[in-house]
Amino acid sequence: MASIRVAPTRAQRAVNLLRAVNSGTSSCPCHSNPQHHHNAHPSLNPPAGNRRRLATPVDTSRQKEYAFEMAASSIRFGPGCTKEVGMDFANLGAKKVMVVTDNTVLQLDAMKQVAEGLEREGIAYEVYSKTRVEPKDYSIREAIEFAKPYAPDAFLAVGGGSVIDTAKLMNLYTTFPDADFLDFVNAPLGKGMPITAKLKPLIAVPTTAGTGSETTGTAIFDLVEKKAKTGIAHRNLKPTLGICDPLNTRTMPSAVHASSGLDVLCHSLESWTAIPYYERIPRPTNPINRPAYQGANPISDIFSLQALRSTVKYLPRAVKDPDDFEAQSNMLLAATLAGVGFGNAGVHLCHGMSYPISSQNPGYQHAGYQVTTPIIPHGVSVAVTAPAVFKFTGASNPERHLAAAEVFGVDISQVKKDSAGEVLSEALAEFLVGLGDQPRGLKALGFKNKHVEGLVEGTIPQARVLMLAPSLDTSGGQEEREQLRGLFEEAMEY
Known part of the structure; x- marks a missing residue:
């Protein structure tokens, strides 16, 4: 007599799925595939099939993240x-x-x-x-x-x-x-x-x-x-x-409008191009340990890209005309949108490199700031490396870098993917120059080649943001130092 196969009930299917997950045999790309593409959520590309494996001890320190959590005020x-x-x-x-x-x-x-x-x-x-x-x-x-x-x-x-x-x-x-x-x-x-x-x-x-x-x-x-x-x-x-x-x-001086807006610009660009959340290591053993900066995710992307569009449109107007209240209002909204985006996705190289730039200031005092001591405003310290940074990260995700370049008005229809970083870098440099009175590189802040090693060593401890940087070796070894050294040298002038 032929055997009859009974279809599993919904409850049985759920139990089978839980057993597969708990046994460590799930081959979900967000857990097991280091080459998974940035643009798509892993669940949209299911694996061809499962093969049963022998249970092996799991190294939790190397497990990739599988969830993201949105939090904002x-x-x-x-x-x-x-x-x-x-x-x-x-x-x-x-x-x-x-x-x-x-x-x-x-x-x-x-x-x-x-x-x-x-x-x-x-x-x-x-x-x-x-x-x-x-x-x-x-x-x-x-x-x-x-x-x-x-x-x-x-x-x-x-x-x-x-x-x-x-x-x-x-x-x-x-x-x-x-x-x-x-x-x-x-x-x-x-x-x-x-x-x-x-x-x-x-x-x-x-x-x-x-x-x-x-x-x-x-x-x-x-x-x-x-x-x-x-x-x-x-x-x-x-x-x-x-x-x-x-x-x-409305009381912000033009210089403060500019430097504050540069922070918004880099918040949005960095969170848009950060590694995807499902590539971050390690996966937290307890939700309380899940970092605030998690990597790009489908929700933060919406806020980051809209903040970038608003900044490109309204920041030049807000800097040029202190009485352009429409531009000022939209820049405040853009700052908040970018805050939601980067507050969950995180920032990466521009910010990681900016911290030693600010703290190791050789004596630069930015015009328009009513202070008596040398100061490199945060937005300036972040933006000054941006053309070099996005030229470097372009290969990690050409589609995202080209989408960002398009926001700056670039016709990307004929641009090859391997030129994405260079195209975004040039568009960004042109935008920064158009704002006027912005230092065009580290040399304009007073840094010289002799300062590069100190800047590199000041960047290495910024693990919280560097771990989200695409294309960067984050082992803390010589390769990471060489990459950072090259970025600071590239950022000397644009």
């Missing part, structure tokens, strides 16, 4: 919405708010709106206004020590990225008052411990259109003793709410 966008902040804190039940700003923003209408809003709701507040532009670890520590005795139950940051990042860390270390400062700092410069508790509410009111810090769980500062720029990154660090009021960016 809630965002409120609109002219005049700063006045609602007092009601927001009342709705949160806050009684004592620590307001964080700097001496410049302290005099602006944004701070007036904030104070009036808090006072209308009868909420007590203390103002810390000594935030440093491009903060150092010691300026962060001073801010933390100021906040501890006040014991606030909420924080409000009013200012640019430096202010918002400082407020994030004040929030962190008042929640963990006994922690050593290096406990949460990114490895290898710090211990890179995860933030295991929910922090106090933090509302961020950006007054510049660049960092996107109002959306991200990242805070950046100079670690002076190590002569390196680093930071702390974790989802629990992100603000509760970002209030993006275009009226607050």
Whole structure:
């Protein structure tokens, strides 16, 4: 008698699938195929079939990621919405708010709106206004020590990225008052411990259109003793709410518009071209250890590409005409969009290389910044290497680099894939030159060939972002140093 094969039920199929996954025999490309193409999600290209293998011990340190997680602050966008902040804190039940700003923003209408809003709701507040532009670890520590005795139950940051990042860390270390400062700092410069508790509410009111810090769980500062720029990154660090009021960016000088916009430009380009999330190693053993910067993913791509389009369209206008409020408003929105994109996908070489450029400044002072000490604004330090970087990364994913070049107005219909990096590099350099008054390479910042080795060594510890860099050997060995050395030499002038 012929045997009858009974089709498995849905429940049986589910059990069989779970057994296959748990046995380690799944051949899903996002786990097992190192050559899988960047442009497609692995699940869209199923393998031809499964072959049963003998069970072998799994090296978890080499397992690739298989999931991505989207996290961003809630965002409120609109002219005049700063006045609602007092009601927001009342709705949160806050009684004592620590307001964080700097001496410049302290005099602006944004701070007036904030104070009036808090006072209308009868909420007590203390103002810390000594935030440093491009903060150092010691300026962060001073801010933390100021906040501890006040014991606030909420924080409000009013200012640019430096202010918002400082407020994030004040929030962190008042929640963990006994922690050593290096406990949460990114490895290898710090211990890179995860933030295991929910922090106090933090509302961020950006007054510049660049960092996107109002959306991200990242805070950046100079670690002076190590002569390196680093930071702390974790989802629990992100603000509760970002209030993006275009009226607050109207006071930005043209130079600040330009440098802030350059940060948006590189945020969007780097997150768009970062390695895909399913190529990142290692896969976290616990979701709390999944990094904020995960690699490009289908959701971050949407935000990054739109931010790039808006920046290319509106940044030249915002720099040229301080009264072009449409351009200014759209740049604030672009900064926020890019913040959501890079806050989840991450950045890579431009930012990794920018940190030693800023911290090893040979004496350059950028025009238009009201400071008495040498300063390379963050956006400038990032963009100055961009033409060299994207020329280098082009081969990793020609399609994405050509799509970015097309945003700059390049006709890519006849461009060969092996020219993608060079084409994007040239389009980017032309765009930067068109903004005017931008240093055209490291030489214009005062760097010489003798500084290259120091810049390379200052970049190596930026593992958090370098691991997302396509085409880069990230072993920490001689090959990585040679690649970085070549990039810094290429970036001397464009």
